[in-house]
Amino acid sequence: MFRINAPAELTSLEGTWLGHALSFRFGQSCNCWYAIAGVDLNTKAGKYSLVLQGKGKPGVKASFTSAVAVSEKPYPSTSIKVAPEYVAPPAETEARIEEEQALKKRVFSVIVPESLWSGRFQPPAEAEVSGVFGSARVFNGVKKSQHTGLDFRVTTGTPIAASNGGTVILARNLYFEGNCVMIDHGQGLITLYMHLSEIKIKEGDRVQARQILGLSGGTGRATAPHLHFAVRWQGVYLDPGTLLSLNLP
Numbered sequence: 001m002f003r004i005n006a007p008a009e010l011t012s013l014e015g016t017w018l019g020h021a022l023s024f025r026f027g028q029s030c031n032c033w034y035a036i037a038g039v040d041l042n043t044k045a046g047k048y049s050l051v052l053q054g055k056g057k058p059g060v061k062a063s064f065t066s067a068v069a070v071s072e073k074p075y076p077s078t079s080i081k082v083a084p085e086y087v088a089p090p091a092e093t094e095a096r097i098e099e100e101q102a103l104k105k106r107v108f109s110v111i112v113p114e115s116l117w118s119g120r121f122q123p124p125a126e127a128e129v130s131g132v133f134g135s136a137r138v139f140n141g142v143k144k145s146q147h148t149g150l151d152f153r154v155t156t157g158t159p160i161a162a163s164n165g166g167t168v169i170l171a172r173n174l175y176f177e178g179n180c181v182m183i184d185h186g187q188g189l190i191t192l193y194m195h196l197s198e199i200k201i202k203e204g205d206r207v208q209a210r211q212i213l214g215l216s217g218g219t220g221r222a223t224a225p226h227l228h229f230a231v232r233w234q235g236v237y238l239d240p241g242t243l244l245s246l247n248l249p
């Protein structure tokens with residue numbers, strides 16, 4: 001979260017950060033402007049410019065640039081055993097996987113300008129974390145990817161709740177994700193809930209923070225029942241643990 005103290009005559013504040021557009025909100029409680037932003041896992045450590053443009057009554061304009069340091073963080077590596085068809089999907093699933101990739105690309109490409117969340121982001125389940133963000137994933141002995149979400153240890157049938165307010169942009173069964181729900185919180189911020197046994201909302205629904213989306217399960221590429229919770233922001237996956245820890249005004 002970027003928190004900015006700006007001259008009182010400003011009525012709007014926009015910014016750019018690592019090629020992303022930031023739209024700041026004014027928080028009465030902190031008397032500051034704030035915006036959620038993130039850093040892609042592949043970003044090299046270094047200093048990056050945060051560029052701000054403020055506007056106010058006619059004639060009032062303010063701009064500011066600040067170098068923000070991004071430092072390196074080591075991530076662990078974990079070995080996982082899953083059914084072989086999720087490491088090397090059989091030929092007959094190829095068309096389905098391709099179709100779902102195109103669907104996700106479409107869903108992720110829509111950015112609505114208004115933001116629908118308010119206050120803190122809530123954990124989607126009252127459960128222990130069983131897998132952290134960023135760990136290298138070795139599936140059946142082969143390094144496949146980095147873990148781009150946060151896993152919660154839940155048994156099948158545990159209610160899974162929306163982390164914050166938004167619009168349901170996807171609620172269906174996908175090959176890898178299993179029964180999956182995606183909520184658009186606006187301005188490119190999306191939360192994802194995977195491997196559900198049951199979905200209780202539908203695409204297009206407006207949901208509120210803590211509203212039940214479905215029940216946990218182990219559908220799709222999952223070793224055992226758990227909730228994979230992910231946060232996507234303007235094309236990159238961010239650490240959900242960080243988002244949940246933010247004390248938003």
Ligand SMILES: [Zn+2]
Binds near residue numbers: 147227
């Ligand atoms: Zn996961």
